[in-house]
Amino acid sequence: MSSRLAPAYLILPSFFLAAFIILFPLxxxxxxxxxxxxxxxxxxxxxxxxxxxxxLDDSLFYESLWRTAIWTGGxxxxxxxxSFPIALILNEDFAGRGLARVIIMLPWSVxxxxxxxxxxxxxxxxxxxxxxxxxxxxxxxxxxxxxxSGATAFPLQIGIGILVSIPFAVTVFLGGLSSIPSDIYExxxxxxxxxxxxxxxLTLPLMRPFINIALVLNVIYxxxxxxxxxxxxxxxxxxxTDILVTYLYKLAFRFGKMGEAAVVxxxxxxxxxxxxxxxxxxxIRDEQNR
Amino acid sequence: xxxxxxxxxxSWLLLSPLMVVILFPFAVMFFTAVKPADEVLSTPTVWLPxxxxxxxxxxxxxxxxxxxxxxxxxxxxxxxxxxxxxVAVPAAYALSRYEFKAKGAYRQFLLITQMLSPIVLVLGxxxxxxxxxxxxxxxxxxxxxxxxxxxxxxxMLQSYFATIPRDxxxxxxxxxxxxxxxxxxxxxxxxxxxxxxxxxxxxxxSWNEFVLALTMLRSAxxxxxxxxxxxxxxxxxxxxxxxxxxxxxxxxxxxAIVFGWLQRYLVRGLAxxxxx
Numbered sequence: 021m022s023s024r025l026a027p028a029y030l031i032l033p034s035f036f037l038a039a040f041i042i043l044f045p046l047x048x049x050x051x052x053x054x055x056x057x058x059x060x061x062x063x064x065x066x067x068x069x070x071x072x073x074x075x076l077d078d079s080l081f082y083e084s085l086w087r088t089a090i091w092t093g094g095x096x097x098x099x100x101x102x103s104f105p106i107a108l109i110l111n112e113d114f115a116g117r118g119l120a121r122v123i124i125m126l127p128w129s130v131x132x133x134x135x136x137x138x139x140x141x142x143x144x145x146x147x148x149x150x151x152x153x154x155x156x157x158x159x160x161x162x163x164x165x166x167x168x169s170g171a172t173a174f175p176l177q178i179g180i181g182i183l184v185s186i187p188f189a190v191t192v193f194l195g196g197l198s199s200i201p202s203d204i205y206e207x208x209x210x211x212x213x214x215x216x217x218x219x220x221x222l223t224l225p226l227m228r229p230f231i232n233i234a235l236v237l238n239v240i241y242x243x244x245x246x247x248x249x250x251x252x253x254x255x256x257x258x259x260x261t262d263i264l265v266t267y268l269y270k271l272a273f274r275f276g277k278m279g280e281a282a283v284v285x286x287x288x289x290x291x292x293x294x295x296x297x298x299x300x301x302x303x304i305r306d307e308q309n310r
Numbered sequence: 311x312x313x314x315x316x317x318x319x320x321s322w323l324l325l326s327p328l329m330v331v332i333l334f335p336f337a338v339m340f341f342t343a344v345k346p347a348d349e350v351l352s353t354p355t356v357w358l359p360x361x362x363x364x365x366x367x368x369x370x371x372x373x374x375x376x377x378x379x380x381x382x383x384x385x386x387x388x389x390x391x392x393x394x395x396x397v398a399v400p401a402a403y404a405l406s407r408y409e410f411k412a413k414g415a416y417r418q419f420l421l422i423t424q425m426l427s428p429i430v431l432v433l434g435x436x437x438x439x440x441x442x443x444x445x446x447x448x449x450x451x452x453x454x455x456x457x458x459x460x461x462x463x464x465x466m467l468q469s470y471f472a473t474i475p476r477d478x479x480x481x482x483x484x485x486x487x488x489x490x491x492x493x494x495x496x497x498x499x500x501x502x503x504x505x506x507x508x509x510x511x512x513x514x515x516s517w518n519e520f521v522l523a524l525t526m527l528r529s530a531x532x533x534x535x536x537x538x539x540x541x542x543x544x545x546x547x548x549x550x551x552x553x554x555x556x557x558x559x560x561x562x563x564x565x566a567i568v569f570g571w572l573q574r575y576l577v578r579g580l581a582x583x584x585x586x
Contacts, residue, residue, distance in 0.1 A: 028410075133539070
């Protein structure tokens with residue numbers, strides 16, 4: 021193989037596979053979004069922005085969009101805020117740290133589907149062990165049917181989302197912390213900096229790139245996350261826990277509104293693209309400032 | 311009290327609330343899985359079973375068709391991992407050993423494939439599998455999982471390949487070995503650990519995938535484990551929770567052990583591959 025073309029031969033197989041499976045459906049979605057499609061998926065005639073207008077006319081779209089913002093913001097925010105101190109603790113040397121790390125990482129090793137199924141059973145209003153435990157501890161006086169209303173189901177789903185997202189953020193942070201040379205802390209201590217000052221002026225700025233990457237990757241993952249909500253409530257009751265992904269799924273596979281579902285897909289892609297672009301600009305600015 | 315002892319107590323105290331919440335579902339899973347059926351749905355609810363009924367696992371296996379779903383999951387995960395590695399290893403090698411014009415563009419492309427998550431594309435992918443006549447076939451999942459794992463695999467592999475010293479390869483060239491021969495005899499043996507680790511994570515990703523399997527697999531014979539277990543929960547009048555918890559336990563624990571053992575490699579690979 022000639023060495024000038026070698027990289028092309030090496031890269032092309034992966035490119036073709038990914039392009040076929042990932043870019044072709046994207047093109048198909050663009051077709052669906054701009055055409056009139058019947059419920060069996062037959063593309064009939066060009067309809068311009070009719071599908072878009074139909075989506076924008078649906079109040080459930082705005083509700084789902086708003087709930088997606090709460091879901092993503094809540095899960096990612098909660099994850100980062102909890103994970104940073106956890107990583108700081110796990111970075112210290114204490115007895116049983118290995119075990120502590122394993123426990124914190126446990127939720128990562130279980131698929132979201134299984135986690136959600138176990139929680140669905142734990143949250144059962146009549147026989148669930150969460151009610152049992154909370155009643156025994158005297159935290160609640162009456163059993164609560166957690167999943168029967170969005171007001172209790174949605175915050176719980178966010179909580180479960182945080183729980184399963186912590187391991188990834190903690191590992192990224194631990195990786196970052198271990199890359200900080202320890203002698204700068206000694207220098208700071210010699211200069212009389214308190215632990216709090218060290219955290220604020222040394223650790224936080226040096227951890228910026230790692231916080232950024234954890235933020236962006238988490239936003240992408242959580243924004244797209246489907247199993248927790250689908251397994252627990254399928255967006256119900258009465259659409260009170262629908263986010264964009266469940267709304268999209270229902271449009272496509274329950275209501276047979278494929279054109280509108282395609283529009284929602286493209287809107288989601290546009291939102292993700294915006295986040296990623298924002299992020300890469302942030303990173304570039306960061307690098308220039310250094 | 312020594313400084314370290316104090317730190318130990320404070321650390322465990324601070325972490326304990328979270329640990330309780332993390333371990334809670336595992337306790338629920340375990341104790342429900344070994345309960346006799348009549349104790350699962352009894353009021354008042356109890357944590358501990360009167361007898362540990364291990365036979366639940368055997369009953370569950372027969373009643374749910376667990377074996378078939380297990381085989382499907384093993385097949386899909388293994389095949390998609392092989393396909394993903396087959397295309398990702400050369401790409402990662404090119405990224406770590408060559409300088410070429412399209413490098414930046416290819417990296418951008420990988421990033422975009424990561425942003426287009428399965429759920430955003432699910433309708434398009436569904437129509438694609440109908441078009442190529444593979445709806446309800448586990449093979450369509452093999453292709454799709456492989457494609458979605460490429461970016462991750464390339465990132466992981468590339469970050470490890472970068473740590474393999476070039477000196478050895480260059481020495482082989484000096485002795486007259488061709489580039490191809492060098493790859494086979496010098497580079498690949500050194501890259502085996504990286505490929506194994508990447509393969510295991512790709513395997514787990516496929517093993518755990520939900521939404522695509524839910525959409526593409528229509529008949530119970532083709533269900534993978536997550537869909538099988540979900541189908542036992544959703545839309546049923548009677549749900550045998552002790553069977554379901556036994557099934558989740560069986561489906562979860564082996565993967566959890568492997569994952570727990572290997573996650574430090576994941577951290578290193580991800581941190582190096584995606585930041586650089």
